[in-house]
Structure formats: structure tokens, C-alpha cells
Amino acid sequence: MAAAIVLSAAAPTQGTWSVxxxxxxxxxxxxxxxxxxxxxxxxxxxxxxxxxxxxxxLVSLNVWARELYCLPPGVSNEQAARIFIRYADQHPEVLHEEYPKHLFIALGAAFVCRDGQSR
Incomplete structure (x- = not known):
């Protein structure tokens, strides 16, 4: 269920901003x-x-997708923004694409699950 919610949030919609x-x-x-x-x-x-x-x-991931993302407690909006900026800088090939999928990828890569953690 949570995976479906996260994936549906990443689905393109008209008017979604680019990376x-x-x-x-x-x-x-x-x-x-x-x-x-x-x-x-x-x-x-x-x-x-x-x-x-x-x-x-961040709220959505903490509520609906805890088992998919290993976000530590206290991740701030500012920290998430800096992670996304770094991801965009490292992946110029996706700048024209809609942002949702790439924000999830950036946060998932920044907060890799350790052994014993769920993802």
C-alpha cells in the first residue's frame, strides 16, 4: 500500500515543476x-x-513509506533541500524531467538503509 502511494506521488501530472x-x-x-x-x-x-x-x-515518507525509506529522526526541510540540490547538480541529464521521482531517489540515496533496517 505504501509503495503504491509513493509511486503514485511520483507519477507525472500536468504542471509539475522540473528538477x-x-x-x-x-x-x-x-x-x-x-x-x-x-x-x-x-x-x-x-x-x-x-x-x-x-x-x-518528508511528512509523506514518514507517514506512508517508513518501510521503504530509512530517514533518520529529525531530518529537516533545509537538509532535504540541500540533498535535492546536490542530486540535481550531480545529474544534469534529468534537469528537464519532473521533480517528484528524483526527489524520492535523492532522499533514498542520501539515507541508505543499514543492515537490519527496513526499506
Whole structure:
């Protein structure tokens, strides 16, 4: 059941943002949080979209897919965003694709299950 929910969330829908778009919004938010960009360049709506996507994904994984993902307690939205940005930077071939599947892949790769943990 949980696998079906996670996979259906990754299914493409019209209007879903690309990996490039979401990574760009998250990158802008991280630059703001790290004080690497002037306040005038910060786009709060796009930063909010980044954090909203990360929060929704982490909550969904913790509620519906615990046996598929080995997220440690306390993973923050900011940490998830940084993981996604790193994934996007390492996989330029997927930048044009819709983000959901790739966010799940990035988080799964970052939090590999250890022996004895479920996945």
C-alpha cells in the first residue's frame, strides 16, 4: 500500500515543476539562509515552494513509506533541500524531467538503509 502511494506521488501530472525549477528555487533559498545573496534577490514565494515541497515529502515518507525509506529522526526541510540540490547538480541529464521521482531517489540515496533496517 505504501509503495503504491509513493509511486503514485511520483507519477507525472500536468504542471509539475522540473528538477531544474525546484532546484533553482531551493538554491535561492539556501543562498539566502547562508547569507550568500543580497536580500533584494531573495524570492520568498519560490523559497516557500521549495520548503513546502520538502516538508510535504518528508511528512509523506514518514507517514506512508517508513518501510521503504530509512530517514533518520529529525531530518529537516533545509537538509532535504540541500540533498535535492546536490542530486540535481550531480545529474544534469534529468534537469528537464519532473521533480517528484528524483526527489524520492535523492532522499533514498542520501539515507541508505543499514543492515537490519527496513526499506
Amino acid at each position: 531544474r525549477e525546484l532546484a533553482s528555487w531551493c538554491r535561492g533559498l539556501m543562498a539566502h539562509l547562508d547569507n550568500r545573496a543580497p536580500i533584494e534577490t531573495f524570492e520568498p514565494v519560490k523559497g516557500g515552494m521549495c520548503i513546502g515541497v520538502m516538508n510535504g515529502t
